[in-house]
Amino acid sequence: MASELRRAIAKILSIGLQISPDAVDVLARRKDALEIACKVVERLKELDEKPIVLTADLMFKLIQVEEAKQEEEEIDAEKIPVDEEVIFDPTQVIRSEGSAESFVSYFVSRYNKLKRIMLRERFDVRNAITISQIRKWSHRGKGTVKVICMVTGKRKTAERKIILELEDPTGSIVAVVNDRDPNVLSRAEKVIRDEVLCVEGQLVGDILLVSDIIQPEVPIPSVREKGSAPPVFAALISDLHVGSKYFMRSAFNRFLLWINGKLGVERYRSLARRVKYLIIAGDVVDGIGIYPEQEKELLVKDIKKQYRMAAEYLAQIPTHIRVIIIPGNHDATRQALPSPSIFRDCAEPIYRLPNVRVIGDPAYVKLHGVLFLITHGRSLDDVLATTPGVRYDKPAEVMVELLKRRHVAPIYGGRTQIAPEKEDYLVIDKIPDVFHAGHLHTFGYMNYRGVVIVNSGAWQEQTDYMKSMGIKPDPGKVTLVDLSNKRVHAILDFAKEKSVEMFSSLSAII
Ligand code: FE
Ligand code: ZN
Numbered sequence: 001m002a003s004e005l006r007r008a009i010a011k012i013l014s015i016g017l018q019i020s021p022d023a024v025d026v027l028a029r030r031k032d033a034l035e036i037a038c039k040v041v042e043r044l045k046e047l048d049e050k051p052i053v054l055t056a057d058l059m060f061k062l063i064q065v066e067e068a069k070q071e072e073e074e075i076d077a078e079k080i081p082v083d084e085e086v087i088f089d090p091t092q093v094i095r096s097e098g099s100a101e102s103f104v105s106y107f108v109s110r111y112n113k114l115k116r117i118m119l120r121e122r123f124d125v126r127n128a129i130t131i132s133q134i135r136k137w138s139h140r141g142k143g144t145v146k147v148i149c150m151v152t153g154k155r156k157t158a159e160r161k162i163i164l165e166l167e168d169p170t171g172s173i174v175a176v177v178n179d180r181d182p183n184v185l186s187r188a189e190k191v192i193r194d195e196v197l198c199v200e201g202q203l204v205g206d207i208l209l210v211s212d213i214i215q216p217e218v219p220i221p222s223v224r225e226k227g228s229a230p231p232v233f234a235a236l237i238s239d240l241h242v243g244s245k246y247f248m249r250s251a252f253n254r255f256l257l258w259i260n261g262k263l264g265v266e267r268y269r270s271l272a273r274r275v276k277y278l279i280i281a282g283d284v285v286d287g288i289g290i291y292p293e294q295e296k297e298l299l300v301k302d303i304k305k306q307y308r309m310a311a312e313y314l315a316q317i318p319t320h321i322r323v324i325i326i327p328g329n330h331d332a333t334r335q336a337l338p339s340p341s342i343f344r345d346c347a348e349p350i351y352r353l354p355n356v357r358v359i360g361d362p363a364y365v366k367l368h369g370v371l372f373l374i375t376h377g378r379s380l381d382d383v384l385a386t387t388p389g390v391r392y393d394k395p396a397e398v399m400v401e402l403l404k405r406r407h408v409a410p411i412y413g414g415r416t417q418i419a420p421e422k423e424d425y426l427v428i429d430k431i432p433d434v435f436h437a438g439h440l441h442t443f444g445y446m447n448y449r450g451v452v453i454v455n456s457g458a459w460q461e462q463t464d465y466m467k468s469m470g471i472k473p474d475p476g477k478v479t480l481v482d483l484s485n486k487r488v489h490a491i492l493d494f495a496k497e498k499s500v501e502m503f504s505s506l507s508a509i510i
Contacts, residue, residue, distance in 0.1 A: 238438025282328025377437030
């Protein structure tokens with residue numbers, strides 16, 4: 001380790017802070033590592049609440065502020081032309097009929113696509129064989145074998161063993177994970193039905209004794225590509241639920257005032273001028289008949305009226321800002337994934353807005369070369385229900401589970417309906433720069449292997465239904481992603497009326 005880097009790390013550790021591997025990575029690539037470390041330590045002294053771990057994102061946040069101050073003065077998103085390309089929109093391609101046969105071809109497509117991804121991106125699975133070849137290879141005394149397969153069943157035995165039923169197009173096999181290697185066992189605990197992965201093991205009798213489990217995963221980026229996007233923002237929000245009694249009208253109005261440059265101190269108004277895109281990850285309206293007795297919680301009981309109202313709010317977004325909308329499970333669309341864009345006959349006023357683009361779920365959109373994967377996130381419910389160690393109040397970490405499996409809805413037969421399209425459009429075949437979802441109504445963001453993950457929370461207060469389910473929302477947040485460096489620049493909180501430093505001039509305006 002170069003001595004500059006060692007001194008930089010020592011400096012950070014000296015104030016009782018831990019340092020994450022991605023932060024070490026960043027320092028290792030910089031000639032001015034020690035200088036950065038000193039700056040970070042200085043900035044941390046100013047904070048009331050000290051973090052425990054210094055991550056790369058936190059480091060960027062801490063030391064970017066001063067550089068950002070000057071930039072903000074000059075950038076005006078209104079003068080920057082739109083550079084938006086829809087890379088994938090399911091609306092154009094879906095045509096499922098839903099027969100039993102089409103489910104077979106759907107799962108074959110899922111398997112083949114994920115196998116291809118693994119073979120392309122992972123050196124450690126290139127020698128994988130098929131299930132039908134296992135016996136032959138084992139007889140030749142090859143020892144361990146690797147197979148890329150789909151998990152069709154999983155159970156736990158009394159002796160803490162985990163039994164996995166595995167399948168590929170050539171056959172099926174039962175695999176056993178015992179507690180000899182706690183790492184492998186904990187990986188097996190997280191395995192969910194219908195996911196595609198690579199299992200390494202040795203054939204004992206008819207059973208594959210598992211020695212390793214390898215998920216498709218996201219490759220660790222070697223260098224962060226800079227790109228050439230201007231320093232404008234994509235603002236990420238989701239789950240407005242217009243039409244619900246609990247829609248947070250005043251918080252959303254504060255957001256509209258801010259985005260029009262009419263709220264907050266100058267420093268925050270200048271942030272608004274940098275917003276070029278607004279991405280809404282579904283649940284624009286509360287819908288009708290979505291859950292039992294929803295009627296009692298509706299202010300507007302007509303879906304068209306709900307969309308008309310939503311359009312009135314969105315019409316207040318300045319027209320130089322492009323608005324991209326995908327549907328959620330509360331919107332008027334096909335409930336099964338992939339979902340087409342919100343039905344036009346229900347949401348005509350939204351379609352009429354000149355700066356709005358309505359697409360399906362999941363969607364890939366490129367903004368100035370920065371790739372966004374946008375999905376509402378309804379499968380996050382199923383991931384939460386089946387994966388140990390994830391929590392609904394840490395939604396970005398739940399989204400990581402989708403990235404690791406390279407699939408937007410890995411579980412079939414849970415709460416998420418999946419339509420058996422000929423091709424599995426839910427496979428995450430392109431690694432996005434930004435992965436944006438909502439649905440859980442809690443807010444969270446993180447950087448996972450170079451992918452910025454954001455779950456936007458909501459604009460709806462806790463409903464009685466949520467109360468009965470024990471769900472506490474974390475609403476009113478707007479995440480600003482800087483397209484020039486693909487990082488979260490700021491998170492604005494519009495839920496609280498006072499107590500937010502950014503709105504020190506708030507009382508004068510409202
Ligand atoms: Fe929602
Ligand atoms: Zn939802």
